[in-house]
Amino acid sequence: MRSLLVVDHGAAIGRALVEPQSEELFKKQTPKYKLESHGYQVLRAGDEQKAELQMGSADAVILHMPLNEVRMWGSRLLKHKTIPMLWWCSASSASLSAAFCEDDVPIDGILTPSMSEQELHWALHFGSKQCFERLQWNNERKQLEGRLEERKWIDMAKGILCKIKNISEAEAYDVLRKQAMNERKRMVDVATSIVKVYQILQDQK
Structure with a gap:
């Protein structure tokens, strides 16, 4: 540095x-x-x-x-x-x-x-280390927030499937998983589509 x-x-x-x-x-x-x-x-x-x-x-x-x-x-x-x-x-x-x-x-x-020169050197060294630890922590936090956001959509979709199909949460999860495999999509993408379509239909009532 x-x-x-x-x-x-x-x-x-x-x-x-x-x-x-x-x-x-x-x-x-x-x-x-x-x-x-x-x-x-x-x-x-x-x-x-x-x-x-x-x-x-x-x-x-x-x-x-x-x-x-x-x-x-x-x-x-x-x-x-x-x-x-x-x-x-x-x-x-x-x-x-x-x-x-x-x-x-x-x-x-x-x-x-x-x-002194040595004190400045070490302060800059540890500052650099702290910076990249902060960056790593921020990245981990964003990943965790992303996973929580995905879980929210999947849980909402499961609730909708349980309601309209009269099935258990485990069965609703299997429906989502199979649909994702059939469409070659992520489960969260399928779940998001289900929730959004359901919300549109509810708004039109």
Whole structure:
């Protein structure tokens, strides 16, 4: 992981509070300076359009902004590419985030200006691992939701068959299974057709 996209939307708020004599110190605490000094290639974006364009070249996104903005930005960017999202917790972004510490934010880790090269490396490593575990969990959840949705249609179709044919649930299941085999379709597709046709007939009564 060498190419990092830094999105520092809202970070200018912290800069405005910096005293002129502290300008050099402030610069050394920025994600761009800190990451580049440790050998990372840094891409920068301050708006959504530029961030989307840079996403393709980035291995991870570093969000330098208050937590309430992290939630919005993270959700938007993850629609374009699944990539580790880390929050840059500077003094300014931390002070502006106190009211949002309980929010559910899509981040895989936290980076701070005080981290050494090794600490940054390990934080990015574990952030990447967390990201792909989250991706796997989301995929498993979608599969489970899909199976539950299929079961709902099959149960509804069984109920209809039990009612109109005056048969048991086991017999209704066998009817569905045989029909699916005969039509070379999935059981859920046959079940969905039965439910929809039944609903149309009921609406016409």
